[in-house]
Amino acid sequence: MTEKPISIRDVAERAGVSPGTVSNVLNGSRPVNAALAQRVREAAEALGYQADRAAALLRTGKARIIAVLVPDLDNPFFTSIVSALESGLRDQGYELIVASSRGEDDTEHSRLAAMLAWRPAGLVVIPGSDEFPARALIDRARVPYVVADRITLDPAANTISVDNESAGAIGMRHLVDKGHRDILIAASVLKLANIRERCAGAVSVLESLGLPPPAIVETGGDFTLASDRLAAWLDSNRQPTAILALTNFTTLGVLSALAERAIAIPRAISLIGFDDYAWMRARTTPLTAIQQPVQAMGEAIWARLKARIEGDASPPAHIQFQCDLKVRASTATPSHPDGTSTGAG
Amino acid sequence: MTEKPISIRDVAERAGVSPGTVSNVLNGSRPVNAALAQRVREAAEALGYQADRAAALLRTGKARIIAVLVPDLDNPFFTSIVSALESGLRDQGYELIVASSRGEDDTEHSRLAAMLAWRPAGLVVIPGSDEFPARALIDRARVPYVVADRITLDPAANTISVDNESAGAIGMRHLVDKGHRDILIAASVLKLANIRERCAGAVSVLESLGLPPPAIVETGGDFTLASDRLAAWLDSNRQPTAILALTNFTTLGVLSALAERAIAIPRAISLIGFDDYAWMRARTTPLTAIQQPVQAMGEAIWARLKARIEGDASPPAHIQFQCDLKVRASTATPSHPDGTSTGAG
């Protein structure tokens, strides 16, 4: 049924040359007589020859594979990073293998081990936690790698992330400028340093102005949990005049909790979302949002990784991108400066 | 710098056995004396040995790789399929390599060729077009494959998709039941058979009731284009009482166009969206939506592909899943049965 794929020998035979010559022609590794080269190319074309990359890898030890490990393939932030990476790799003859750690340490470990068994040229990882226990595997494999999004304690890592403190700060500053004093921060998981930093940035804005600290609710990682936690919080606390969401899923959680309670945005509560997706704009009240420069981050990840793959030995870089505040209609002046509001449902 | 990874020989030496025995222990391919096996396992563990999968692939010819080609890694429908697939493969020792064709024929061709060079055990493809010219490559590679989401003219293909006619029909039926007679269908690209079928299903509902056919606007594949086209249509036509969107991006386009014009949902226009995402629910007016069973589809794709990989030679199956209409607040009785409405902005 499945017959043998054509090998380099088939091409060599058809072109009347040696396998080595075929390799040299197709890879351009050494100059070959023009006429011969032409014959070889024709033969390869005619047979539909594609070099077996596994064999090439075995021989050279240099895989044109980039492995990517993310915590969740259903989170659009992570997939947008993957997408940006993919377009970078694509033109340079690299393949992308991808796995999800589902935010579980042991899955992270096993998926990483499995991918490393392909001896990839490079690795991009968004760790599930700051501890990132699986990094021992990377050290052992001695593969060039870049850590994205999450902060890591690994001193040898190249990291690409956003300036999380600043990201939190620009959101909070905007709310304070609008006149808000009673602000709730919706944070996903405070165990993650990037979330803590976003919080810290936001809190520091209030501190520097001598204002009281904000309330913070930890919503958990996924949408439904976030929605429930926020609902519970809203039901048992005085209603804030504004909410600052620190991830895309918490943004959804806030929206859901507010919608269920028919709390109007921004009349009753102003809202700043995190990340910037089409659905945030396609609303009667488009969301003010803290936008991460995903495309640029993807490109930077690939640039850094590629440099490492090609032998760059400079000290680990920690590249931070600035987020952009997209001001839209979901943030307004609070209706009652003292914090009570009108939208109770 | 990059020192040699440990090979099977290192393990063999440390355990005092032959490489063949190590292989037999680790793969369970043949019974091995328990004590020896234990020594081997300890040695492998101590050295952190991971078999080089490229070498294994070269020898066996059986890659544990599944290649996935999608039109767009930024479309959550496609990434959700990838995600569902990934969890299926993962536990069975397969690797996932993924590429985006960006909906371009030549990119599709080149990405497919590159992935096939890894001699993957199986292939999942969401073609960019019904013609799917790149399928010649698949035939030549004789690799088991499954076509997902899109309908294909390829008679040999196993396909997994939704029942598109029914999907269109349940949406339209719901609108008609609500009393709508002046309905706009927002279709992405009529060149695609699945979109045409969704249209056909919707149209047939009206036909069977002796009602006049709906207006159809072709919005194009991405969000901004869809938004512009719909805006243009709305500005130059009588306003319908309901809109049926046939893809996730057209849903966004409709929402955006309506929001810009401050047309209220469902007071002025009822709306049915396609696919079902958290953001559709996290709204003051949650969207009635035609939900594709993504998880089940991913599982079915993997089940079918796995069967083929394992030698199943039954005739090509064309599995269709039924979509589910999630009725929410965005669809209501039209305010003016004759089609005029109140929400002009």
Added chain:
DNA sequence: TTGTAAGCGTTATCAC
């Protein structure tokens, strides 16, 4: 400039 042959790490086929 081209051909020949070794060898990458593994698994499968043979002997033992």
Added chain:
DNA sequence: GTGATAACGCTTACAA
């Protein structure tokens, strides 16, 4: 039940 050994398809010294 275990150990040599060949072979997978390719690239690359080295020989011609």
